[in-house]
Amino acid sequence: xxxxxxxTVSGMRPTGPLHLGHYFGVLKNWVAMQEEMEAFFFxxxxxxxxxxxxxxxxLRANILEMVKDWVAAGIDxxxxxxxxxxxxxxxxxxSLLLSMITPVSWLERNPTYKEQQQxxxxxxxxxxxxxxYPVLMAAxxxxxxxxxxxxxxxxxxxxxxxxxxxxxxNHLYGEVFPEPEARLTPAAKCPGLDGRKMSKSYNxxxxxxxxxxxxxxxxxxxxxxxxxxxxxxxxxxxxCNLFPYHVLMADPEQQAEIREGCTRATLGxxxxxxxxxxxxxxxxxxxxxxxxxxxxxxxxxxxxxxxxNIQARKVSARTMNLVRKKMGL
Numbered sequence: 385x386x387x388x389x390x391x392t393v394s395g396m397r398p399t400g401p402l403h404l405g406h407y408f409g410v411l412k413n414w415v416a417m418q419e420e421m422e423a424f425f426f427x428x429x430x431x432x433x434x435x436x437x438x439x440x441x442x443l444r445a446n447i448l449e450m451v452k453d454w455v456a457a458g459i460d461x462x463x464x465x466x467x468x469x470x471x472x473x474x475x476x477x478x479s480l481l482l483s484m485i486t487p488v489s490w491l492e493r494n495p496t497y498k499e500q501q502q503x504x505x506x507x508x509x510x511x512x513x514x515x516x517y518p519v520l521m522a523a524x525x526x527x528x529x530x531x532x533x534x535x536x537x538x539x540x541x542x543x544x545x546x547x548x549x550x551x552x553x554n555h556l557y558g559e560v561f562p563e564p565e566a567r568l569t570p571a572a573k574c575p576g577l578d579g580r581k582m583s584k585s586y587n588x589x590x591x592x593x594x595x596x597x598x599x600x601x602x603x604x605x606x607x608x609x610x611x612x613x614x615x616x617x618x619x620x621x622x623x624c625n626l627f628p629y630h631v632l633m634a635d636p637e638q639q640a641e642i643r644e645g646c647t648r649a650t651l652g653x654x655x656x657x658x659x660x661x662x663x664x665x666x667x668x669x670x671x672x673x674x675x676x677x678x679x680x681x682x683x684x685x686x687x688x689x690x691x692x693n694i695q696a697r698k699v700s701a702r703t704m705n706l707v708r709k710k711m712g713l
Contacts, residue, residue: 408632486522575628
């Protein structure tokens, strides 16, 4: 028999257009992982309902648009499995079964649960689904028995809760779930155009589907070093809103050139933005060419999801048969 490939699984909520922060913080890592291991990437539409349940009018469109962005960014359905969470009903079954063994105190101590309830005041987050979403997330992950889960540093507590739930299940019923390990995603600082965190809710992002004309207008008004009022004023790249993008997109030689020109006041912010725009075009233009093809061939996107659903169902069925047997169901 062939040795099974190491597996990874990750998902993303379809809550709106993807921006550069999503590309550098998530998608670029997914593209690398699909080359290294068996990868399952899912559209987390049930998770979107935990906070956006009141208005689902754009949900179906967001799902298709997000998958287009994924494929345009290099997620290859020939190298990974792309599927829709709500199409795999066993995710709900496993979430229910895991909720039977998960103490409420584990959910209440979740740092994201507390923080978002305090920070997001425009939405009512007192619903049971929001409290219990870590159990659904654990089911999403454990269903595919992965070795690695790509996460940022701030998501480590979520993964640790998944590991605790797996450990508790295995202790009660026998070994089924390997405890997944964190594959830390390199931090990718992508500040918004106004200096705040890049977010669609702030409308301060550069989106993957933005035309270059639109991106150019955004970059023209982008905040840089607030203390540098004139070109002759020396700047500080370490507090500049634009320089993190040079770190992500410029080669080391160009980064050194920009840093020296900024600190010695020989390179102005207008020239600096022009360099960023050139590097951005090199990234976005091929991505948008691939996306345009999908816009004109929507059936391909549906086929990708349907094929992925079939593959995900096969794996989840094997897992659930074992879970039911272990639990005496």
